Amino acid sequence: MVELSGRESRLIWRQALPAAFTTWGLLWQGIRAGVPDDVYHGGTTVTTVRADVEGGELGFADGSTERFDLLIGADGYQSRLRRLVNPGSRLNYAGYVLWRGTCDENLLTDPVLREVTRRGAVTACFDGGHAILYHIPSIPGFEHGATPGGRLLNWGVYGGLPAWFRLEGEAWIPPGRVTDDLARHLLRLVDERLSTGWRELVRKTGTAGMAIQPIFDVTTPTYVSGRVMLMGDAGTVARPHTGAGAVKALRDALALERIAGEHGTWASALAAYDAERCQEGNATVELGRRIGRAQVEDTPRWADMTQADFQRWVQEAVANRSRYLYPELGDD
CATH class of the missing domain: 3.30.9 (D-Amino Acid Oxidase; Chain A, domain 2)
Incomplete structure (x- = not known):
C-alpha cells in the first residue's frame, strides 16, 4: 500500500x-474447455423464462422452447433470473x-x-x-x-x-x-x-x-425460488474491493456440487445451498460497502498515517473478516 x-x-x-x-x-477459455460441444449452445438468446415447483421452461429467440429440471441463473450482475427469484432486488x-x-x-x-x-x-x-x-x-x-x-x-x-x-x-x-x-x-x-x-x-x-x-452492489433475501437458483453475480453483487467476483462464483459452483451429493432431493439440496451461499453472498456485499467507505467515500488522512494507524484502519474496514485479503489482521 x-x-x-x-x-x-x-x-x-x-x-x-x-x-x-x-x-x-483466459478464465472463460478454461471453463469452456470442460464443456462438451454438443451441450454448449453459444449465441442462443433466451427470451422467456417460466418456472414452477417441478422445473422450468426457457423460450428462445427462434420461437422454440425447452423444459429443464433445474434452471441456474449465472447470468451476471444484470441477471434476468435474479428478477424472477427476487422481483424487488435492484442494483x-x-x-x-x-x-x-x-x-x-x-x-x-x-x-x-x-x-x-x-x-x-x-x-x-x-x-x-x-x-x-x-x-x-x-x-x-x-x-x-x-x-x-x-x-x-x-x-x-x-x-x-x-x-x-x-x-x-x-x-x-x-x-x-x-x-x-x-x-x-x-x-x-x-x-x-x-x-x-x-x-x-x-x-x-x-x-x-x-x-x-x-x-x-445488491443483496438478496434468497438464492432460490422453486427450481430456479442463482449463482455468482446473478445472486449478489459485491463491490470489486472484495476481489470476490470470479471467486464467489467458483465457490458457489463448488458448494452446489458438494451439497447435491449430500442430499437426496432437489428441495433439500436447494434449501441447503440457499442457506449457505445466500448468507455468504450478502456478507461479502456488506464487506464491500465497508471497504468502499474506507477507501473511497470517507478516506483517512494518508499523509499522517503510520503503520500502526494503517493496521487499525484495515481492521475496522474489514471487521476482522478473513474472506478479504487481510486475514493476518483478523481474529479468526
Missing part, C-alpha cells in the same frame, strides 16, 4: 498477497466508478512502480479514492496485447464521474467507447492525485485501452 500525493510518495504498508491475477478471457449505484485500463507492461517506465509491480500489486491512496496496478497474463489477439513473451498491466482508479455525465442504466462503458471528454476528466484526476509514473501510464494507455465500470 503506497500513499501518493502529487509527486510525493511513501510506503506505508507491505504484505503478502494471497491472490492470483488472471483475465476473464444500487455506489456513487463512484472504477476507471480501468489494460496495456503492454512496457508502457510502464517508472522504475519504482516497475519494481513493485514485478513482485506483486501496488495500491496508491489519495483523498477520495485510490488506484491499483498489477500484471495479468497476455491475451492472444488483444489489440493492446503484450509483446511476445510479455505480460499486460491492469490499472484502475476509483473516483467520481464528471458532473455533466449521466449514467445510462446499469451498463459499463467498454474499451473503445470512452470519449475524449471522459478521458480528460480522468487525466485531470490523475494529474492532481497521483505521481508522474501513474500519469504517464494512463496517458500512454489511451482511450482505446480504457473502460469505465460503475460500482453497483
Whole structure:
C-alpha cells in the first residue's frame, strides 16, 4: 500500500498477497474447455423464462422452447433470473466508478512502480479514492496485447464521474467507447492525485485501452425460488474491493456440487445451498460497502498515517473478516 500525493510518495504498508491475477478471457477459455460441444449452445438468446415447483421452461429467440429440471441463473450482475427469484432486488449505484485500463507492461517506465509491480500489486491512496496496478497474463489477439513473451498491466482508479455525465442504466462503458471528454476528466484526476509514473501510464494507455465500470452492489433475501437458483453475480453483487467476483462464483459452483451429493432431493439440496451461499453472498456485499467507505467515500488522512494507524484502519474496514485479503489482521 503506497500513499501518493502529487509527486510525493511513501510506503506505508507491505504484505503478502494471497491472490492470483488472471483475465476473464483466459478464465472463460478454461471453463469452456470442460464443456462438451454438443451441450454448449453459444449465441442462443433466451427470451422467456417460466418456472414452477417441478422445473422450468426457457423460450428462445427462434420461437422454440425447452423444459429443464433445474434452471441456474449465472447470468451476471444484470441477471434476468435474479428478477424472477427476487422481483424487488435492484442494483444500487455506489456513487463512484472504477476507471480501468489494460496495456503492454512496457508502457510502464517508472522504475519504482516497475519494481513493485514485478513482485506483486501496488495500491496508491489519495483523498477520495485510490488506484491499483498489477500484471495479468497476455491475451492472444488483444489489440493492446503484450509483446511476445510479455505480460499486460491492469490499472484502475476509483473516483467520481464528471458532473455533466449521466449514467445510462446499469451498463459499463467498454474499451473503445470512452470519449475524449471522459478521458480528460480522468487525466485531470490523475494529474492532481497521483505521481508522474501513474500519469504517464494512463496517458500512454489511451482511450482505446480504457473502460469505465460503475460500482453497483445488491443483496438478496434468497438464492432460490422453486427450481430456479442463482449463482455468482446473478445472486449478489459485491463491490470489486472484495476481489470476490470470479471467486464467489467458483465457490458457489463448488458448494452446489458438494451439497447435491449430500442430499437426496432437489428441495433439500436447494434449501441447503440457499442457506449457505445466500448468507455468504450478502456478507461479502456488506464487506464491500465497508471497504468502499474506507477507501473511497470517507478516506483517512494518508499523509499522517503510520503503520500502526494503517493496521487499525484495515481492521475496522474489514471487521476482522478473513474472506478479504487481510486475514493476518483478523481474529479468526
